[in-house]
Structures are given as structure tokens and as C-alpha cells.
Amino acid sequence: MKKKNLFSTAALLLAMILFLAACGGDDSDNNTDDGASSDGEDKLEFLQMLTGGTSGTYYPLGGEMATNITEATGIQTDAVSSNASADNVIALQEGDAELAFVQTDVVANAVEGINAFDGNPVDNVLAVGSLYPETIQIVTSADSGIATVEDLAGKTVSVGAPGSGTYINAEQILEVHGMTMDDIDAQNLDFGESTGGIQDGNIDAAFITAGTPTGAVEGLSATVDVSIVSIEQDKIDEMVEKYPYYAEDTIAAGTYGLEEDVTTVAVLAMLAVADSVPEDTVYELTKAIYENASSMAHAKAEFITLDSALDGIGIDVHPGAQKYFDEEGITAE
Known part of the structure; x- marks a missing residue:
């Protein structure tokens, strides 16, 4: 009988220990979660x-x-x-x-x-x-004969990778001028390839969307007289109305050796x-x-x-x- 009581007592004690451990475990888990949230323990390394x-x-x-x-x-x-x-x-x-x-x-x-x-x-x-503002720059050489967006028709023009921000900007600028990618010989080049192509005479112009001054264009201006094509005010207004994330922007004279301010549009980085x-x-x-x-x-x-x-x-x-x-x-x- 004594042996049976001992076993019963031991079983009861074991059950109580397991119960208290489970409760303590729950509290510990909750405290850990709270600490991760308030103390930043889940911050990435x-x-x-x-x-x-x-x-x-x-x-x-x-x-x-x-x-x-x-x-x-x-x-x-x-x-x-x-x-x-x-x-x-x-x-x-x-x-x-x-x-x-x-x-x-x-x-x-x-x-x-x-x-x-x-x-x-x-x-x-x-x-x-x-x-910061990202300026859409239509870059060409001063002797290319390209003075307006419409002058890009039939020319070899870099427009960036398909689906890139630059590509979409080029597409929308052409659109407000009544043009599409089919009106130009579009090339999918990055900024360095674009300015290199202008320097080598392999392409006529390039759309470059970046903060000014852009390193690749500065590099080009060291070897070639650079021209940036202006966008007329009515076309700027049309773009801003249709696509509100655009804003009018100006590339200041002196940038890339430009003699006059150039009006264009920008988005934001x-x-x-x-x-x-x-x-x-x-x-x-x-x-x-x-x-x-x-x-x-x-x-x-x-x-x-x-x-x-x-x-x-x-x-x-x-x-x-x-x-x-x-x-x-x-x-x-």
C-alpha cells in the first residue's frame, strides 16, 4: 500500500512539473516575440x-x-x-x-x-x-542634324532595355509627338553603350533617363560636342496631363558644354x-x-x-x- 502511494505521489509531482514547465514555456515564447518586435531582434544583418x-x-x-x-x-x-x-x-x-x-x-x-x-x-x-529628379535626356552630337523629337524619325536611336524606365519614357515621348518605336531604328543599349555608339557614329541619338550631369554623357562631351534635344512646351504640358508622374525640367546651360538651357521632362528616382x-x-x-x-x-x-x-x-x-x-x-x- 505504501508503495502504491509513493507511485501516486510521484506521478502527481511529475504532472505538476510538466504543467508548470508548459506554462513557463508559453510565457517565454510570448516574451521572446515581444522582444523581437520592440527591441529590433528581427532586424536584418x-x-x-x-x-x-x-x-x-x-x-x-x-x-x-x-x-x-x-x-x-x-x-x-x-x-x-x-x-x-x-x-x-x-x-x-x-x-x-x-x-x-x-x-x-x-x-x-x-x-x-x-x-x-x-x-x-x-x-x-x-x-x-x-x-532626386531623373531627367529624360535625348542625347545626340551637335553635328547630327537632330534638333527636334520629330527629327529622330528614321534614325538609329538607343531607347534602353525593353520594359526599362528609359524605354517607357522614350515610348511615351514619341507617343505625344505622334510617333512610335516603329518610326525609329530602336536599339536596346545601356548608357555607356549608348554614348559610345554616338561617339563611334554607330547610333544617332540616345534616350537617357538619369540625374544630370550623367557620367556617361559627361564622358561623351569630353570627345564630342553634345546636343540635347528640347521638348516643346505644348508637348510637355500634354505629357504631364496624361502622365502625372512627369514634371517639366531644365538642363542648365554649361552642363555638358551646352550653350543654352534645354527644356525637357523628368520623373523622380x-x-x-x-x-x-x-x-x-x-x-x-x-x-x-x-x-x-x-x-x-x-x-x-x-x-x-x-x-x-x-x-x-x-x-x-x-x-x-x-x-x-x-x-x-x-x-x-
């Missing part, structure tokens, strides 16, 4: 930032920005050369990168599922913030992020970008300000970035 071609603006600017993020947050951030906007959005969509430079118009098209993203809307990419990146991480990198922009040497850094951080954004802002903007009292116009 590495970030890959897709930029653009090495001869454009995204790559050098992205390199400086990545350094600022790494130093300010402790998150190792690497700027990687890429095919720019459209490919960058797809890479974010497919989980191949966390951050990317994109044009505001391209990512808006992606979310809407139109143009290059027809039938394939992107639903997992969010905005960090706007950076922005930084986009995969929605899977934790809120704390995006908060920290957003803060790092906008609070350290003045330390960057690139000419476009002066445009990276809190005052314009939400300009032209046509998609949802990541909660981490929004938290930072809310703290700073920044709202969309």
Missing part, C-alpha cells in the same frame, strides 16, 4: 541594394548611400550594379534583393500591373522615399523596399539616408531632403519609413 549601370547615377550614389546605412545602423549594406528600374522591381518581387533604386513611374506601373507589368501586378514592394523587410530595419535605414545625405559627395545628394521625401510617390510607404516621416512631421503634398 545584411541588405542588398540594387542600383543601375556603372555609367549612370544610381550606382555611384547608391554606393555612398549604402556606406551611410552600414555605418549608421550596423547593417551591412551592399550596392550592386543592375539593369535598373524594371529589373530592380522584379528582383524585389522575387525576393532577390531587399532594396532598389527605381523610377516613380516604373514602380507605379508595376503596382498597377500596366505597361511592362501588364498582367503581372506587383503587390509586395513598398516605398522608402523619393530621392526613389528607393523601394520588399515588404518582408522588418519595420525596425526600414525605420533605421530611412533615418540613415535622410539624416546623412549632406555628407555624400555626389551632386544629386543635395536633392535628397525630408521636404521632398514623399514627392511623386504613387505606391504605399513601408510602415518603417512612415514611422520615421511621422516623427519628423513629413506628410505627402
